[in-house]
Amino acid sequence: MKTLVIGANGQIGRQFCELAHRAGEPIRAMIRDPGQQAWFGERGIETVVADLEGDFQHAFDGCDQVVFTAGSGPHTGPDKTLLIDLYGAIRTIDLASERGVSRLLMVSAMRAENPQAAPEKLRPYMAAKFAADAYLRSSQVPHVILKPGRLTDETASERLATSLEESGGENRISRGNVAHALLHLLKARALVDREFVLLDGTRPIDAALGG
Structure with missing residues (x-):
């Protein structure tokens, strides 16, 4: 069976889709704009055109x-944060429940558990993630919630830390490492109803996340 990737055209999404396809994992990349299909088509990745703000x-x-x-994204206002990061996530959870999917892997954010501790401009985003995560926990959908720290474009090391203590207080992780963590979790189907902080670290992904 396939895995639907919502947010496939984002910076983490593209890296994850490419990794999953190379690993032989059946995936379907959900994209909003037909003009985005070329990148995925060149790599042999199946796409579906659907809008998170519409019928998907x-x-x-x-x-x-x-x-x-x-x-x-960082260049939109609170209105899009509400419609995509909060309500889009809630609608995804509801559809996952209705369709009886086996698991939902949610990319959240480390500071989502305390939005007021985030920089002021990020607080609406963190509040949206906080509410979406709470909704997922209260649902009957099996899930894994990933909470990456500050995202960077560094090359993936495929090494993680799962706490600030373990990372030496460094609150950052490369988008590539998040993509590799998602690939590991995609395969580790026994992991359900778990939450992981994700930071750059020294442990191999399988040692850090288990499964």
Whole structure:
């Protein structure tokens, strides 16, 4: 069965889709704009055109697992944060429940558990993530919530820390490492109802996340 990737055209999403496809994992990349299909098509990755702010039920057809790594982006206002990072996530959780998917892998954020501790401009985003995570926990959908620290474009080391103590207080992780962590979790189907802080570290991914 396939895994639906929501937010596939984002910086983490593209890296994850490429890694998963190379690993032989059946995935379907959900994209909003048909003009985005070329990048995925060149790599042999299946796509479905659907809008997180519109009707996207059809994207779930034939998928038994979902990765949610969508985000409104740093250049949008609180309105898009509400519609995508919060309500888009809630609608995804509801559809996952209705369709009986086996698991939802949610990319959240480390500071989501305490939005007021985040920089002021990030607080609406963190509050949206906080509420979406709470909604997922209260649902009946099996899930894993990933809480990456500050995202960077460093080359993936495939080494993680799962706490600030372990990372030596460094609150950052490369997008590539998040993508590799998602790939590990995609395969580790026995891991359900778990949450992980994700930071750059020294442990191999399988040692850090288990499964």
